[in-house]
Amino acid sequence: xxxxxxxxxxxxxxDLEQQHEASSLGMWVFLATEIMFFGGLFAGYTVYRGLxxxxxxxxxxxxxxxxxxxxxxxxxxxxxxxxxxxxxxxxGRRRELVTFLxxxxxxxLTFVGVKMAFEWxxxxxxxxxxxxxxxxxxxxxxxxxxxxVFYFFMTGVHALHMVIGIAILAVLTWQxxxxxxxxxRYNPVEMAGLYWHFVDVIWIFLFxxxxxxxxxx
Amino acid sequence: xxxxxxxxxxxxxxxxxxxxxxxxxxxTDHKRIALLYLVSITFFFLIGGAAAVLMRLHxxxxxxxxxxxxxxxxxxxxxxxxxxxxxxIPSIPAVMGNFLVPMMVGxxxxxxxxxxxxxxxxxxxxxxxxxxxxxxxxxxxGWTFYTPLSTTYANGQVMAAALxxxxxxxxxxxxxxxxxxxxxxxxxxxxxxxxxxxxxxAMYATSIIxxxxxxxxxxxxxxxxxxxxxxxxxxxxxxxxxPILFQHLFWFYSHPAVYIMILPSMGVVSExxxxxxKKRIFGYSFIAFSSVAIAVISFLVWGHHMFVSGQSVYAGxxxxxxxxxxxxxxxxxxxxxxxxxxxGSVSYQAPMLYxxxxxxxxxxxxxxxxxxxxxxxxxxxxxxxxVIAHFHYIMVGGALMGYLGGLHFWWxxxxxxxxxxxxxxxxxxVIFIGFNLTFFPQFMLGYLGMPRRYAVYPPEFQVLxxxxxxxxxxxxxxxxxxxxxxxxSMRYGPVAGPNPWGAKGLEWExxxxxxxxxxxxxxxxxxxxxxxxxxEARVV
Numbered sequence: 001x002x003x004x005x006x007x008x009x010x011x012x013x014x015d016l017e018q019q020h021e022a023s024s025l026g027m028w029v030f031l032a033t034e035i036m037f038f039g040g041l042f043a044g045y046t047v048y049r050g051l052x053x054x055x056x057x058x059x060x061x062x063x064x065x066x067x068x069x070x071x072x073x074x075x076x077x078x079x080x081x082x083x084x085x086x087x088x089x090x091x092g093r094r095r096e097l098v099t100f101l102x103x104x105x106x107x108x109l110t111f112v113g114v115k116m117a118f119e120w121x122x123x124x125x126x127x128x129x130x131x132x133x134x135x136x137x138x139x140x141x142x143x144x145x146x147x148x149v150f151y152f153f154m155t156g157v158h159a160l161h162m163v164i165g166i167a168i169l170a171v172l173t174w175q176x177x178x179x180x181x182x183x184x185r186y187n188p189v190e191m192a193g194l195y196w197h198f199v200d201v202i203w204i205f206l207f208x209x210x211x212x213x214x215x216x217x
Numbered sequence: 218x219x220x221x222x223x224x225x226x227x228x229x230x231x232x233x234x235x236x237x238x239x240x241x242x243x244x245t246d247h248k249r250i251a252l253l254y255l256v257s258i259t260f261f262f263l264i265g266g267a268a269a270v271l272m273r274l275h276x277x278x279x280x281x282x283x284x285x286x287x288x289x290x291x292x293x294x295x296x297x298x299x300x301x302x303x304x305x306i307p308s309i310p311a312v313m314g315n316f317l318v319p320m321m322v323g324x325x326x327x328x329x330x331x332x333x334x335x336x337x338x339x340x341x342x343x344x345x346x347x348x349x350x351x352x353x354x355x356x357x358x359g360w361t362f363y364t365p366l367s368t369t370y371a372n373g374q375v376m377a378a379a380l381x382x383x384x385x386x387x388x389x390x391x392x393x394x395x396x397x398x399x400x401x402x403x404x405x406x407x408x409x410x411x412x413x414x415x416x417x418x419a420m421y422a423t424s425i426i427x428x429x430x431x432x433x434x435x436x437x438x439x440x441x442x443x444x445x446x447x448x449x450x451x452x453x454x455x456x457x458x459x460p461i462l463f464q465h466l467f468w469f470y471s472h473p474a475v476y477i478m479i480l481p482s483m484g485v486v487s488e489x490x491x492x493x494x495k496k497r498i499f500g501y502s503f504i505a506f507s508s509v510a511i512a513v514i515s516f517l518v519w520g521h522h523m524f525v526s527g528q529s530v531y532a533g534x535x536x537x538x539x540x541x542x543x544x545x546x547x548x549x550x551x552x553x554x555x556x557x558x559x560x561g562s563v564s565y566q567a568p569m570l571y572x573x574x575x576x577x578x579x580x581x582x583x584x585x586x587x588x589x590x591x592x593x594x595x596x597x598x599x600x601x602x603x604v605i606a607h608f609h610y611i612m613v614g615g616a617l618m619g620y621l622g623g624l625h626f627w628w629x630x631x632x633x634x635x636x637x638x639x640x641x642x643x644x645x646x647v648i649f650i651g652f653n654l655t656f657f658p659q660f661m662l663g664y665l666g667m668p669r670r671y672a673v674y675p676p677e678f679q680v681l682x683x684x685x686x687x688x689x690x691x692x693x694x695x696x697x698x699x700x701x702x703x704x705x706s707m708r709y710g711p712v713a714g715p716n717p718w719g720a721k722g723l724e725w726e727x728x729x730x731x732x733x734x735x736x737x738x739x740x741x742x743x744x745x746x747x748x749x750x751x752x753e754a755r756v757v
Contacts, residue, residue, distance in 0.1 A: 010330075011325065011326075011734075012319075012324065012325045012326035012327065012328065012330060012403070013328075013403075014739070018402060018403070021402050022328040022329075022398050022399075022401075022402040022403065023328075025397070025398045025401055025402060026328060026329060026394060026395075026398045029394045029397055029398065029428055030394060032428055032429065033390050033394070033428050033429070033431070033432045034432070036428075036429050036430070036431075036432040036433050037432035037433070037435060037436055038436075039432075039433065040432065040433045040435075040436030040437060040466055040469075041436055043462075043465075043466070044436075044440065044451070044462060044466070047459060047462050048459070051459070052457070130447050130449045131446065131447025131448065131449060132447075134449075142450060142456060142457040143457065145449055145450075146449065146450060146451070146457060146458070149443070149447070149449050149451060153440075153443060
């Protein structure tokens, strides 16, 4: 065990506790930059929603609320399995850890799959993709186009974060199956968990802002 | 390094521990990464400086002496982009911060050494994109990339330059992240927050701005790219967009970015003033907290760039008041530095000359900033040479003087060699004179109404413009002298020893150059920072 300790400890650190605290703080700081990154987008969204509320509502009504709600539920479940995976890693339960990581990956893939195969594909067929084949009609045409610029960009950046998260979890799953984590070293799983929850939280804001504005009939 | 140098210093150090280009390109040693940055930013400084030389030569005659107007536009854009994003922002954090933060907190390296190396590669990648943009025809938007000029009218190289800045931003974020974690988690036993050197406080405040500001300008740049790519109206008013939104997003980062440039210099100056006065710094906690205050308030003043852009008058009033507020912590620093000099044993070695030059020039730059923060005077002075002079007093007179002062101060630590002090003092003087001759006339030009970014000007402005150009050539010589003697000193300079200045601080307790692991035994700190002449003080 002590050999494993030495291998896990970076030479710049005094002990594992210091290393653990440093990587946790590093992850939180990284997430702060992510919040500011999305914050710029939310600010832009807010400005144009204020300027062109009817257009944004019209754009929002063209989205499929049911699919959005389904995906929200999928993501919330994935956060639960992720939290359980972190707990399994802390307790050193290898099989449980691998199972929960795989479940999280599957839920993440479901989200991205629904997004791409149903929602974006549908939008493409309806000529709602700005810059490619957006057809603007009526007095709100420009505003609806602007709504879809923000919709595609924000959900696109979010999906990109999902894909990166899935890739990280895939690596962790392989490492977990090799028995690389345990009560001594569960830091990477915990960090990936923080990232995964963050990406979920972003979606919790995106869903109402994009899908639920204006009265739905 | 010659064999005599190895014998003269204490044997194995970070410079001679490994040889070969691979040992540099794959190093995770914060000291070597600092030197990689030093070489890279010097390269970009020379390019940006060359653009400035061409601009000042051109402005010798009212109708322009050298360049086509379109080429002139590309020159000032290139000067601004390179100097801001590829020299000033990385300068002190990436070179001196990388070298000193682990040593000053008594650690063997930064918290994330590989991330540190990654940040250098990201910086180089961003630099390559920007260099490509210059070579492929240049960009004429200025460093501010205002829309709709950048989205609708400018040429396609705008995208390459913007991508370069976007990429380089991540290098800045990662450096800041590394510093914050290192300062929080890796301090030596006994090194409490209020025993930290003030340079560390300044780097901490700078890192906060880098972490929270840079992502916002990144997203603004991406939106500009999206608008160009898809021809949608994010910022283009003709398509329903709001060009002012771009200015908000841009300045939300780019005004705090001014403090990314000046705060580290303030940290350096705090170190220099106390060391060369041989006296504990006056008002330690005031200087420490003023750094944090500057970082916080810097996020609340961006609107003062937009007083005449159609922003609401009430927003203007608030931004004006907040901009006045940011002058308070800056002034606190200046007063504390001068109070430190009082009754100190002041010696005028080269680093100290830069520090004193900094205080004077920064005060000028800061006070003229208040002219621009006032709503009424800004209407007259906005977009004139007054603004140019103001921010060059901050960024060159302040940030660059601090950078050079710090480089002269820690050069013996970085290389183990001393440079010729006479030449160094001479170059400090040349830079001070050249700088004032370059930029003081620009205050007058701006007050008289000469707008910035114009390739031609009315004949009555010629005398002041020629003065400014003459000053620029003196300034250029002033910058080249250190380049020569620094390179000379690496081989021929006298051996410095661990602490040539008699300075306090953990970085001076190791050999020069330091060993790869910085300290043979990790230090335990038992005294306050800058404990100069503590015993004498007790007797009095």
